[in-house]
Amino acid sequence: AQSVTQLGSHVSVSEGALVLLRCNYSSSVPPYLFWYVQYPNQGLQLLLKYTSAATLVKGINGFEAEFKKSETSFHLTKPSAHMSDAAEYFCAVSAASTGGGNKLTFGTGTQLKVEL
Amino acid sequence: DTGVSQDPRHKITKRGQNVTFRCDPISEHNRLYWYRQTLGQGPEFLTYFQNEAQLEKSRLLSDRFSAERPKGSFSTLEIQRTEQGDSAMYLCASSRRGAINTEAFFGQGTRLTVV
Numbered sequence: 001a002q003s004v005t006q007l008g009s010h011v012s013v014s015e016g017a018l019v020l021l022r023c024n025y026s027s028s029v030p031p032y033l034f035w036y037v038q039y040p041n042q043g044l045q046l047l048l049k050y051t052s053a054a055t056l057v058k059g060i061n062g063f064e065a066e067f068k069k070s071e072t073s074f075h076l077t078k079p080s081a082h083m084s085d086a087a088e089y090f091c092a093v094s095a096a097s098t099g100g101g102n103k104l105t106f107g108t109g110t111q112l113k114v115e116l
Numbered sequence: 117d118t119g120v121s122q123d124p125r126h127k128i129t130k131r132g133q134n135v136t137f138r139c140d141p142i143s144e145h146n147r148l149y150w151y152r153q154t155l156g157q158g159p160e161f162l163t164y165f166q167n168e169a170q171l172e173k174s175r176l177l178s179d180r181f182s183a184e185r186p187k188g189s190f191s192t193l194e195i196q197r198t199e200q201g202d203s204a205m206y207l208c209a210s211s212r213r214g215a216i217n218t219e220a221f222f223g224q225g226t227r228l229t230v231v
Contacts, residue, residue: 043222090158102218106158
């Protein structure tokens with residue numbers, strides 16, 4: 001079984017400040033980890049993914065995440081927040097190899113607010 | 117690449133009515149997934165297809181729900197005798213088969229409101 005926990009359902013930062021969104025995972029098999037972003041009334045867009053290559057993963061829009069096996073974490077960061085980053089962010093996990101396809105198990109999401 | 121397309125974007129229905137949603141995946145993708153997202157929650161897996169075969173169904177998918185992918189291309193999700201608890205965003209995603217570089221691409225979803 002796999003699960004992810006996102007700490008903090010709402011995070012507020014000032015424009016230009018560091019963004020840190022936390023995600024911890026639980027998986028009985030080697031995981032693939034993903035961060036998705038969702039704007040209001042839209043689908044999900046992939047920001048970045050970890051698939052057992054480099055532990056520091058760079059994604060779109062200046063976001064990056066680091067896979068830390070010892071901490072079972074995959075936190076999302078961005079050095080400088082922009083107003084356009086305001087959205088809901090979801091961490092997700094899938095099994096690296098499975099007969100169950102690549103179905104994703106999502107966290108409950110973190111709503112990011114960016115203030116002037 | 118026109119992306120994953122879902123139709124309709126919004127549906128309002130009366131309790132007890134049947135509804136059907138359609139998903140057109142990215143053309144070269146042979147895996148197709150349905151998820152349900154309720155307010156304030158992350159998407160929850162409902163079912164997935166590899167080509168035309170439905171390979172897994174979540175226990176969330178009650179007997180009022182049925183999904184098909186008859187020719188391995190588009191898919192439909194039908195909900196019979198809708199209940200207010202069915203109100204949610206229904207998301208479709210598609211991906212290529214394989215263990216690497218097979219991230220799922222999501223459609224914009226169908227928002228269902230049962231009144």
